[in-house]
Amino acid sequence: xxRRPLIYIxxxxxxxxxxxxxxxxxxxxxxxxxxxxxREQQSAKSSAISFGSRLYVERNAGYPAGITAYSAGGTPxxxxxxxxxSLLPRRPDIVLSGIxxxxxxxxxxxxxxxxxxxxxxxxxxxxxxxFSYTSHDTEAPLEHxxxxxRAITGEVLAHGLPAGVCLNVNIPADTxxxxxxxxxxxxxxxxxxxxxxxxxxxxxxxLLSGTFVNxxxxxxxxxxxxxxxxxxxxxxxxxxxxxxxxIAPLSERFNR
Amino acid sequence: xxRRPLIYIxxxxxxxxxxxxxxxxxxxxxxxxxxxxxREQQSAKSSAISFGSRLYVERNAGYPAGITAYSAGGTPxxxxxxxxxSLLPRRPDIVLSGIxxxxxxxxxxxxxxxxxxxxxxxxxxxxxxxFSYTSHDTEAPLEHxxxxxRAITGEVLAHGLPAGVCLNVNIPADTxxxxxxxxxxxxxxxxxxxxxxxxxxxxxxxLLSGTFVNxxxxxxxxxxxxxxxxxxxxxxxxxxxxxxxxIAPLSERFNR
Numbered sequence: 303x304x305r306r307p308l309i310y311i312x313x314x315x316x317x318x319x320x321x322x323x324x325x326x327x328x329x330x331x332x333x334x335x336x337x338x339x340x341r342e343q344q345s346a347k348s349s350a351i352s353f354g355s356r357l358y359v360e361r362n363a364g365y366p367a368g369i370t371a372y373s374a375g376g377t378p379x380x381x382x383x384x385x386x387x388s389l390l391p392r393r394p395d396i397v398l399s400g401i402x403x404x405x406x407x408x409x410x411x412x413x414x415x416x417x418x419x420x421x422x423x424x425x426x427x428x429x430x431x432x433f434s435y436t437s438h439d440t441e442a443p444l445e446h447x448x449x450x451x452r453a454i455t456g457e458v459l460a461h462g463l464p465a466g467v468c469l470n471v472n473i474p475a476d477t478x479x480x481x482x483x484x485x486x487x488x489x490x491x492x493x494x495x496x497x498x499x500x501x502x503x504x505x506x507x508x509l510l511s512g513t514f515v516n517x518x519x520x521x522x523x524x525x526x527x528x529x530x531x532x533x534x535x536x537x538x539x540x541x542x543x544x545x546x547x548x549i550a551p552l553s554e555r556f557n558r
Numbered sequence: 559x560x561r562r563p564l565i566y567i568x569x570x571x572x573x574x575x576x577x578x579x580x581x582x583x584x585x586x587x588x589x590x591x592x593x594x595x596x597r598e599q600q601s602a603k604s605s606a607i608s609f610g611s612r613l614y615v616e617r618n619a620g621y622p623a624g625i626t627a628y629s630a631g632g633t634p635x636x637x638x639x640x641x642x643x644s645l646l647p648r649r650p651d652i653v654l655s656g657i658x659x660x661x662x663x664x665x666x667x668x669x670x671x672x673x674x675x676x677x678x679x680x681x682x683x684x685x686x687x688x689f690s691y692t693s694h695d696t697e698a699p700l701e702h703x704x705x706x707x708r709a710i711t712g713e714v715l716a717h718g719l720p721a722g723v724c725l726n727v728n729i730p731a732d733t734x735x736x737x738x739x740x741x742x743x744x745x746x747x748x749x750x751x752x753x754x755x756x757x758x759x760x761x762x763x764x765l766l767s768g769t770f771v772n773x774x775x776x777x778x779x780x781x782x783x784x785x786x787x788x789x790x791x792x793x794x795x796x797x798x799x800x801x802x803x804x805i806a807p808l809s810e811r812f813n814r
Contacts, residue, residue, distance in 0.1 A: 345609060353766055357752075358764075387750040387751060412799065454812065461811065482813060487799055491681060495643060496640065508644060510609055510636070510639065538800065538805060540796075543795050548796075556713065556740050
């Protein structure tokens with residue numbers, strides 16, 4: 303008899319977000335589901351970890367029977383590390399993160415706590431997928447994402463992912479879903495025009511704002527373009543950080 | 559007359575750390591130096607940003623004449639974004655981060671706030687370098703790092719860096735410096751053995767601990783091996799996150 307896969311689920315919107323409840327429920331029959339998620343909203347935490355801080359863990363009773371859920375007072379990656387190394391009964395067979403309320407397209411992958419969890423799973427050598435829904439409405443219906451989430455999760459459970467590669471999946475809102483396409487993270491940058499304004503006590507402060515500038519607006523294969531045309535965008539993300547091609551030319555300049 | 563380069567300096571140990579004071583002073587004559595650093599210790603914050611939080615900025619009078627310094631109540635990358643988009647008089651010509659008190663070798667690059675600043679500079683299209691000193695003693699003498707920091711900074715100011723590539727420089731402590739070598743980030747992982755123990759009120763808590771496992775212990779070209787042998791390790795870091803080689807094979811599996 304084959305053991306059921308162990309499915310780890312994390313997120314950055316927190317243990318009570320509708321997106322993570324939906325994700326856990328969508329895949330509940332595919333394996334033994336363990337949820338370990340931040341107690342509170344932890345968006346844009348990237349791969350931040352809490353060195354030197356005490357983390358408190360609680361069982362969460364808000365999930366359906368058969369799903370084991372914990373919350374912890376740390377970052378998304380703290381929760382992943384707690385799960386992988388202290389709370390799960392064995393190494394996970396797959397790591398899922400999300401469903402994030404809001405897109406994580408292009409360069410935003412870098413800042414995303416949702417994707418921080420996914421990168422952490424990939425570093426552990428486990429096939430890992432982040433799911434984001436491009437609606438920021440935390441009350442938006444999610445039921446119609448079920449087939450997409452199950453199809454991608456099932457394919458990865460069956461056939462794995464290339465070593466060192468994880469997936470960043472964005473599902474477009476406000477459109478008929480036309481299908482799924484693999485594409486690149488959209489290149490671009492933020493014009494971080496901070497809003498400078500007084501706070502409620504009249505003290506000068508800055509609020510991060512800004513607009514994403516797409517530097518490949520005519521490329522139909524970026525994740526941004528795919529979502530714009532109604533496709534589920536699946537971007538493969540590399541966890542390796544060394545710029546290997548730069549080692550030889552830079553060695554000539556710096557080795558001394 | 560050529561304009562002096564604008565040098566942005568950030569860190570994750572905070573505006574009052576000795577490492578950032580040393581870095582600013584080492585390069586003060588190479589350009590117009592602007593320091594924008596977190597008000598407090600922000601280690602292991604990766605590329606985290608503070609969306610929705612008010613950031614308060616203060617001029618800091620603790621730096622030598624000729625160096626303009628600000629502190630802000632955010633993450634290292636918040637400070638970089640504030641600097642680049644609101645506080646600096648023009649686009650920086652180079653971004654420096656550190657000198658971090660403690661190493662940022664191998665996989666730790668991912669979690670490092672020092673390197674978060676560097677990645678942010680690289681995304682802006684500016685040559686960017688992170689400096690870390692492998693001593694965790696925040697009172698350790700740093701003066702002997704002057705020539706190394708100036709040599710690397712001067713070379714990059716003169717000749718730039720390949721597009722999309724930034725540098726992670728680690729300088730070994732407790733050794734004679736034998737020279738500089740370009741190498742790869744050391745592959746490996748953390749065995750995150752959390753310490754589970756009661757806090758001062760007897761409540762169960764977890765403290766992140768763990769040991770780095772080097773999975774290439776016999777490779778003499780990793781940054782870990784270079785530092786161990788007394789070399790300044792210069793690792794080129796790639797900012798691109800798309801796993802381009804995976805797009806074609808994954809398209810066959812997922813496009814439907």
